[in-house]
Amino acid sequence: MLTQAQLDALKTTLKARFNAGLALSPDDWRKVAGYIASDNKSNTYAWLTQFPAFREWVGSRLHKKLSEKAYAVVNKKFEATIDVERTDIEDNSFGHYGTLAEGQGQAATDLKNDTIFQAYPAGFTSLCYDDQYFFDTDHPAYENEDGTGAITPVSNMQAGSSAPWILLCTKRAPKPLYLQERSAAAFESVTSPNNQNVFDLDVYSFGGRWRGNAAYGFWQCAFGSKAQLNTSNFNDAYDAMMNFKGDGGRKLGIIPDTLLVGVSNRVAAEHLITTQKLANGADNPLYKRVELVVTPWMD
Structure with a gap:
């Protein structure tokens, strides 16, 4: 009969291999997203309505109120489970399960990458804190710094049919x-x-578990395009971000620093950003203008 000591030894081995697998896949999602710990079923992001900025202090402070619209993101559960045959443990034939456990750990990191990178293209049809799609043509910017007055629509997207x-x-x-x-x-x-x-x-069952989700943050820090990735469209998007203004018409000081593409746009992106010389021999003005991130998780 199997002893508890044998089962505990197997558990210790598989857990160690799982933890080793966590470090195998790079946390590429950290290049394009922040991290927020959650301590409940969901997080509410009312604070996103206020892009951080200073103003000249004239008279009393300007007390800004958070939006009454509640942008909440519910945590999802994910799992990966391995069933180890009892007979394999009895016969000391379970070495291959270590490989599976290590793969589970690697898959847990892959899950975070997938969650973040898939959220970006989904942003064309997913709502953010201002009740507009994350990538949209009419995000509201208000006439006054306190979020009142006439609304000026701001676009952070280009339409098109490309990837x-x-x-x-x-x-x-x-x-x-x-x-x-x-x-x-x-x-x-x-x-x-x-x-x-x-x-x-x-x-006997072993497995991994993760709970979380992707949350859309400040749309002002992103510009999504489905137009062809070329010099003209890139420059239009780049300049549009640098010209973003907040409530009261104040400059936000946004400077794009990263171009995120999937595999289908890899060649065009590398030609645009990492090629030092153009076909005619002239210097490429966009050479290393931004950091290029290519990910298989976005397509």
Whole structure:
């Protein structure tokens, strides 16, 4: 009969391999998103209605109110489970399960990358804090700094039918997107001989669990395009971001620093950003203008 010591040893081995797998895939999502810890079923982001900015202090302070519109993001649950045959443990034939556990750990990091990078192209049809799509043509900018007065629509998108590409400002405290994490990726197991699965299926279960979601942040720090990725469209998007103004007509000081593309736009993006010389031999004015991030998770 299997002893609890044997099961605990297997659990320790698989957990170690799971944790080793967590470090295998790079946290590329950190290049294009911030991190917010969650301590409840969901997070509410009323504070996103106020882009941080100073003003000259004349008279009393200007007390800004947060929007009454509640932009809430509910945490989702994710899992990956392995059933280890009891007979494999009895016969000391379970080495291959370590590879699977390590793969689970790697997949947990991949999940975060997938969650963030998929959220960007989804931003053309997903609402953010101002009740507009994250990438839209009519985000409201108000006449007065306190969020009152006439509204001027602001666009942070280009229409088109090509694969999406995203221009980002990631070097400021406000972030265009956030990874909201309720529970960090963790290894869990069921090793009690009295468990129903052991009795019915003759297996012991091990697996990973993560809980969280992607939350849209400041649309002012992102510009989405479905137009062809070329010099003209890139420059239009770049200049549009630098000209973004907040309530009261104040400049936001946005400077794009990252170009995010999927595999389908990789060649065009590399030609645009990482090629030092143009075909005619002249210097490329866009050479290293921004950091290029190419990810398979976005397509």
